[in-house]
Amino acid sequence: MEPSNNNGMKKKTLGIIGGVGPLATMFIGEMIVRLTDAETDQDHINMIITNNTNIPDRTSFILGESKDNPAPVIISDTERLHNAGADVLVIPCNTAHSFYEEIQKSSKLPIIHMINETVTRAAKRGANRVGILATTGTITTGVYQSACEKYGMVPIVPDAHIQAVVMSLIYDDIKAGKPADSDKWSIISRAMEEAGCDTVILGCTELSVVGKELKLVGYIDSLLVLAETAIQYCGYKVKRKTGI
Structure with a gap:
């Protein structure tokens, strides 16, 4: 039964x-x-x-x-x-x-x-300017950007320098089995704040691990x-x- x-x-x-x-x-x-x-x-x-x-x-x-x-x-x-x-x-x-x-x-x-579920969560929060932290592959395909725009939200992606830091955190730290580098995260979070994001999505599952290790709060964690x-x-x- x-x-x-x-x-x-x-x-x-x-x-x-x-x-x-x-x-x-x-x-x-x-x-x-x-x-x-x-x-x-x-x-x-x-x-x-x-x-x-x-x-x-x-x-x-x-x-x-x-x-x-x-x-x-x-x-x-x-x-x-x-x-x-x-x-x-x-x-x-x-x-x-x-x-x-x-x-x-x-x-x-x-x-x-x-991705749809994560962006829906941002919309329910009343987000407007949504920072997208993800791999360069995800950013390049625009899947998060398109989903945000469907809800009338403005997607904000990092510039090339900050994106390189995001990729280093994902590949050089988490995927390599190393602890998340808090200095790298500080650079990323500061850039998102300066870009005027009212909400930031952790749009890579390795960043979810970063969130756990660094005890991040206030972000929308796609894995969660x-x-x-x-x-x-x-x-x-x-x-x-x-x-x-």
């Missing part, structure tokens, strides 16, 4: 297409467990997680620095998770959502759109938004004031 929540809604099994990157994959798994309103092991979401580190780098492909297309590998993982019993999927990588339409079209399962959305989509309740 299928488990259900208190409203009689069937609880769904969540599939996480991970490895993009590995630490962010583990972080969203922890987030979901800590954010779920549960009192016993059996009250938690049933999750199936792949941590496929063979998925090619998304930014390198988008920028033409690599010919290795990540989309077919991600699509193959949607099939793996479908066969394993998942009901809905998430991809804890903002840049991978540049290929969202292609991946969703080939997937037998619905995929929660991380995805975790909360996944919990609700799967028929569970989000626990508040978790300290994440």
Whole structure:
């Protein structure tokens, strides 16, 4: 018999297409467990997680620095998770959502759109000038900028110098397994403030790890938004004031 929540809604099994990157994959798994309103092991979401580190780098492909297309590998993982019993999927990588339409079209399962959910959260906050901190791949495709403009918000992206600092924080620190450099973050946050942003989106899952390590507050964390959305989509309740 299928488990259900208190409203009689069937609880769904969540599939996480991970490895993009590995630490962010583990972080969203922890987030979901800590954010779920549960009192016993059996009250938690049933999750199936792949941590496929063979998925090619998304930014390198988008920028033409690599010919290795990540989309077919991600699509193959949607099939793996479908066969394993998942009901809905998430991809804890903002840049991978540049290929969202292609991946969703080939997937037998619905995929929660991380970027749309994050921008919707900003709109609900009444944001106007929204800073977008993300990989150069994500910035180049304009997925966040387009989503913000649909809600009448002004997207603000870093200039080339600040973007280089963002990429260094993502690749040289977090992806390299090193602690987040607080000096780099100070440069980035100061630039966003000077650009007049009233809201800033952490639009890369490695930046979500930075947020945890540096205990950042007041930002819209795309990974946190995805975790909360996944919990609700799967028929569970989000626990508040978790300290994440």
